[in-house]
Amino acid sequence: MRVLVIEDDRETAGFIAEVLADAGHEAELVHDGTSGLERAQAGEFDVLVVDRMLPGKDGLSLVREYREGGGASPALFLTALNDVDNRVEGLRAGGDDYLPKPFAPAELVARIETLDRRQSGDMPVTVLKAADLEMDLLARKVTRRGQKVDLQPREFRLLEYLMRNAGQVVTRKMLLEKVWDYHFDPQTNVIDVHVSRLRSKIDKDFDEPLLHTVRGSGYRLEA
Amino acid sequence: MRFRLPAFARTTTFRLSLLYAVLITVYSAALLGYLYVSTVGFMANQTDERINAEIDSIERAYRDGGLARVSQSLIERASAPDRYFLYQLETPSGIKLSGDLSDMPSEQNGKVGFEIDARRPDGTQMTVNAEGRIIELGNEARLLVAFDAGERGTITRRITLAVYTAAAVGLLLSLLGGVLISRSVARRAEELVHTAEAVMAGDLTQRAPVRIWDDEFDRLAERMNSMLDRLEHLVRDSRHTGDAIAHDLRSPLSRMRNRLEAALARPLAAQDAEAALRLTIEEVDQVLATFNAILRLSRLDAGTEGRLVRMDASEVLVDVAEFLEPVAEAAELDFSIDASRNMHVMGDRDLIMQAMSNLIENAIKYTPAGGRISVSARRAAEGYVDLIVADTGPGIPDAERDDVKKRFVRGDSARTLQGSGLGLALVEAVAAVHRGSFEMSDAGGPPEAPGLKAVLRLRRA
Numbered sequence: 001m002r003v004l005v006i007e008d009d010r011e012t013a014g015f016i017a018e019v020l021a022d023a024g025h026e027a028e029l030v031h032d033g034t035s036g037l038e039r040a041q042a043g044e045f046d047v048l049v050v051d052r053m054l055p056g057k058d059g060l061s062l063v064r065e066y067r068e069g070g071g072a073s074p075a076l077f078l079t080a081l082n083d084v085d086n087r088v089e090g091l092r093a094g095g096d097d098y099l100p101k102p103f104a105p106a107e108l109v110a111r112i113e114t115l116d117r118r119q120s121g122d123m124p125v126t127v128l129k130a131a132d133l134e135m136d137l138l139a140r141k142v143t144r145r146g147q148k149v150d151l152q153p154r155e156f157r158l159l160e161y162l163m164r165n166a167g168q169v170v171t172r173k174m175l176l177e178k179v180w181d182y183h184f185d186p187q188t189n190v191i192d193v194h195v196s197r198l199r200s201k202i203d204k205d206f207d208e209p210l211l212h213t214v215r216g217s218g219y220r221l222e223a
Numbered sequence: 224m225r226f227r228l229p230a231f232a233r234t235t236t237f238r239l240s241l242l243y244a245v246l247i248t249v250y251s252a253a254l255l256g257y258l259y260v261s262t263v264g265f266m267a268n269q270t271d272e273r274i275n276a277e278i279d280s281i282e283r284a285y286r287d288g289g290l291a292r293v294s295q296s297l298i299e300r301a302s303a304p305d306r307y308f309l310y311q312l313e314t315p316s317g318i319k320l321s322g323d324l325s326d327m328p329s330e331q332n333g334k335v336g337f338e339i340d341a342r343r344p345d346g347t348q349m350t351v352n353a354e355g356r357i358i359e360l361g362n363e364a365r366l367l368v369a370f371d372a373g374e375r376g377t378i379t380r381r382i383t384l385a386v387y388t389a390a391a392v393g394l395l396l397s398l399l400g401g402v403l404i405s406r407s408v409a410r411r412a413e414e415l416v417h418t419a420e421a422v423m424a425g426d427l428t429q430r431a432p433v434r435i436w437d438d439e440f441d442r443l444a445e446r447m448n449s450m451l452d453r454l455e456h457l458v459r460d461s462r463h464t465g466d467a468i469a470h471d472l473r474s475p476l477s478r479m480r481n482r483l484e485a486a487l488a489r490p491l492a493a494q495d496a497e498a499a500l501r502l503t504i505e506e507v508d509q510v511l512a513t514f515n516a517i518l519r520l521s522r523l524d525a526g527t528e529g530r531l532v533r534m535d536a537s538e539v540l541v542d543v544a545e546f547l548e549p550v551a552e553a554a555e556l557d558f559s560i561d562a563s564r565n566m567h568v569m570g571d572r573d574l575i576m577q578a579m580s581n582l583i584e585n586a587i588k589y590t591p592a593g594g595r596i597s598v599s600a601r602r603a604a605e606g607y608v609d610l611i612v613a614d615t616g617p618g619i620p621d622a623e624r625d626d627v628k629k630r631f632v633r634g635d636s637a638r639t640l641q642g643s644g645l646g647l648a649l650v651e652a653v654a655a656v657h658r659g660s661f662e663m664s665d666a667g668g669p670p671e672a673p674g675l676k677a678v679l680r681l682r683r684a
Contacts (some may be wrong), residue, residue, distance in 0.1 A: 085530065102511060104504075154545065180546050184577050185512065187584050187646075193549040216501070 001025040001116055006036035006043040006062065007078065008054050012101075016049060017156045019105040020112070033057025039067050045073050046116050049108075050092070052079040060093045067094035070148035074115040078103075087183065128163040131223030133202060133210055135163055144202055154179065155198050162211065162221040171218035195219055236408040243393060249407075251393045255386040262381045262591070269581045270370055274356055277308055277368050285360045294321060295358060309339070309353060311367040315509020322363060328368055333357065338679040352376050411440045415447065427455040460629065465516075467644070471513065475506045490613040516645040521651040523574075531569040531657065534682045536608050537562040537600040539572055543579045544598040545589065555592040563601035566608045568656055568681040575610070575681070578653040579663075581646040584611040590616035603680060607659065608681045624663050650679060659683050 008031050010042040017027040018105055028045070030036040033056035039083040040048055040062070048066070052059040063075050074096040079086060087098045097111050128135040132145045141154060142149040151159065158179050162170060172191040195211065204211045210218045226547045227233070282298045297310050301323070311322030318325070322665045355369025414432055421429040430451060431444035486499050522528040546562045551558040579598075586596045594615040603609040619627055628651045647661075654661035659681040666674030 085528070158388060180542070180545070181572075182576065182580075183573055185581075186547070186580055188547070188550050188587070190547055190550045193553055194546075 001045045002044060003027045003047045003049060003112060004036070004039055005049045006030045006033070006040070006054065006059070007051040008032060009099070012051075012078075016108065022105075023109045023113075025112070026107075027191075031055075033059070033062050035113070035181070037062050037065055040071060041069055042069070043073075045122075047112050047124065048073055048075040049112070050077055051075055052074055052086070060089060062095045063090075063095055063139050072132060076115060077112060090168060102158070104171075104217075106169065107171050107173060110171045110174060113168050114170065114174070115167045128141070128160065128166075130166040130221055131208075131210060133163070135160060142202075142208060147205075149201055151198075151201060154194075155201065158194060158198055159221075161204070162219065166221045169214050169217050169220050174218070225404070232405070232410070234405045234409045235462060236378045237401060237405035240397070240404055243399035244401055245496070248390065248394050248396045255389060259382060259386055262382055266378065270354065270372075272369055274308070274354075278356060278358055281366060281368065282358070290360065290363050293364075293366070297321060306640075307370070309355065309367075309371060311356055311369075313365050313367075315359070315362060315365060322351055322367070327357070327365065335369070337369075338371075339371075361529075385674040389392070405487055415440075415444060418447065418451075419517070422454075427451065427458060463629070468517065470569040471644070473512055475510055477502050477507050502575075513645070516649065518519060520645065520648060520652050523656055526656070529570055529571045529574055529653075534570050534572055535564040535565060536568045536570060536575060536610060536681055537564055539570075539575050540579055540598060540600050540610050543576055544583060547580065547583045549574055550584075551587050551596055553585055554590075556587060556590055559593040559595070559597045560599070561597065566600050566602060567659070567684045568608050569684040570681055571653075578650045579610060579612070581650055582679070585646060586612050586614040586616065586675070586677075590614040602683070606683045607680045608683050610681065611676060613674060613676040615666065615672060615674045617669050618665055618668070618675045619663060627663075628661070650677075654679055 003025055005013055005016050005020075005027050007016065007029070009208075010029075010031065013029045013031065017029055018208075020027040028039065030039050033054035036050070037057060039045075040133065048063070050059040050063055055061065057065075059077060061077075063077075068076070068172055075094065076097045077083065077090040077095045078099055078101055079090070080101050089223060090098045099108060100113060114140070126137050128137065133142070134144070135142050135156075137160070142151055142156070158175065161175065163179050173185075175195075176189055195213075199209075199211045203211055208223070210221055210223060212222060214220050230280060281293060281296060284292045288295075294312065298321075300306065301310060309323045311324045311327055312320040313322070313327050314320060317327070324339060328335045334354070334356055336352065338350050339353050352372040353369045354372050355367055357367045359365050359367055395456050418429050418431040430448045433444045433448070435441075436648075482499050482503055486496060491499065497677070519528065540562050541560055542560075546564075548558050548560075583596070583598060590596060596612070596614045599611045599613075601611065603607045628647050651661050659679065662678045662680070664675040664676050668674040
């Protein structure tokens with residue numbers, strides 16, 4: 001995956017490039033808003049990582065202009081501020097995700113990878129499949145190997161998110177935000193409890209587990 | 224250097240007193256002037272009239288019987304027991320015919336004023352003022368009728384003296400009064416100034432003295448004192464917060480430092496090194512989380528966070544409760560949710576979520592296994608919605624309830640448990656943003672475990 005990193009702090013930019021390289025992605029670094037927009041418009045990148053505060057042109061205007069110019073690559077905002085207004089502003093300007101600094105490397109990689117995945121699969125789907133697990137989004141029904149699995153509404157949403165990102169690592173923070181709309185960290189390991197409940201419903205009666213814990217990062221649904 | 228008046232003279236009161244003194248002086252001068260004219264002037268007029276009457280009567284005698292008759296009349300008048308006037312009769316050439324004086328005043332005719340030697344009853348000589356008129360009797364003689372003004376002069380002098388004395392004493396008294404009043408006012412103002420200066424110098428415990436009169440200075444001092452109370456409170460709070468931040472962050476930072484030193488001192492096996500680094504990162508994350516919470520609280524306090532829209536509070540409450548329910552169950556707690564839908568408030572979803580999350584997580588943390596947590600939403604009186612979290616835990620003693628809402632203050636029973644000490648402070652701040660309230664009370668359990676009932680009250684929309 002080719003990632004354009006627009007970040008004026010060179011140390012942070014270098015750190016991001018290293019993290020992405022370790023995950024097998026290629027990063028190009030730009031340190032100001034004006035040349036960032038130019039490079040983005042060249043259209044060679046799968047994902048943009050954009051700092052909110054940039055010299056030349058701030059991150060919000062950059063992404064807004066990029067979208068107005070027809071740019072379609074997903075964009076992830078990096079910011080020092082984590083409040084609601086900032087998040088909402090970022091998404092309105094055409095950002096696809098939002099990550100406050102400081103962030104864990106695994107968090108950044110997981111988010112960039114799910115962004116790219118969203119980009120490639122833009123066909124509307126009604127049925128999600130992962131190995132022998134099937135989810136019918138219209139009938140709101142889940143089966144594994146033809147056997148019906150009963151899920152609570154939130155468990156259904158959790159599984160849906162995991163299945164849409166099957167094969168990808170999703171972090172606890174991502175689950176908090178996308179499934180429960182929680183934008184702060186709870187003091188307890190509540191996500192783990194929810195995941196283990198879901199796991200007991202889809203994996204318990206089967207010898208091959210689908211829902212894996214990725215140490216230090218989060219979870220991955222994979223055959 | 225600029226010339227400086229004494230403190231009392233540099234006051235509004237002094238300037239007003241001075242103005243007052245001037246006005247009083249002008250008024251007294253007018254009053255005394257009138258008094259002078261109406262007494263001394265009146266006396267002078269009366270004397271003139273009596274002299275004229277005397278002269279008329281002597282002129283009549285001259286017309287009736289000539290100079291001889293005049294002389295006769297003068298002798299009679301001079302020997303009268305109530306004799307009042309001085310007389311002198313001369314020839315036109317200036318030769319004395321008869322009279323009291325050794326010689327006539329040099330003036331020709333009309334009004335004259337002169338001095339005469341007189342004899343006191345004890346025989347001593349004295350000089351007195353006299354006033355009178357000189358007329359001509361035909362071509363034969365000149366007549367002077369004069370009045371010994373000594374007595375009147377004394378009265379006039381006394382009145383004049385009284386007027387001047389009264390004016391001087393009045394001016395002096397009003398100046399003195401002005402000075403006294405301004406000094407007392409200046410002294411009380413000075414007390415306030417001293418207090419303010421002491422506070423500016425850093426002693427926030429200083430208070431302005433309040434007297435018993437409940438006058439404007441007392442009221443000012445009282446207001447100033449309550450302002451200082453509030454200020455002292457705020458400063459103590461922020462000092463406490465600063466100390467607490469330093470204290471709370473020192474331990475994880477020194478632990479991290481020790482771990483890094485240890486890792487440097489001897490080569491570690493790869494997995495030990497990884498474990499050490501992971502622990503360090505976790506601890507850094509804790510520190511960052513504390514900072515984020517502090518920043519969030521500051522933004523809430525400053526009113527720069529929180530966008531209120533019409534929303535269903537019970538829906539948010541149920542979301543949060545359902546999210547946390549599995550944790551309560553894992554802790555062997557009975558968990559119940561009781562909230563009917565459609566309890567609309569003006570609120571910020573994220574903030575209410577976080578506040579309720581903090582309250583429910585606290586309840587889970589402090590309630591021993593086997594206990595019960597009930598989460599509910601109720602319509603309260605006067606247009607409010609109450610979001611309630613009640614547990615069967617140890618509760619918070621009445622005396623500590625206000626304290627635990629402060630930043631970094633944790634109840635005695637909570638000290639051993641993990642936590643930032645910012646959770647309830649955030650709930651309080653969220654309540655303030657919503658112009659609602661946050662109250663805690665006993666949940667009605669037995670004395671050994673009264674439980675805690677936490678209520679976030681929001682305005683209904």
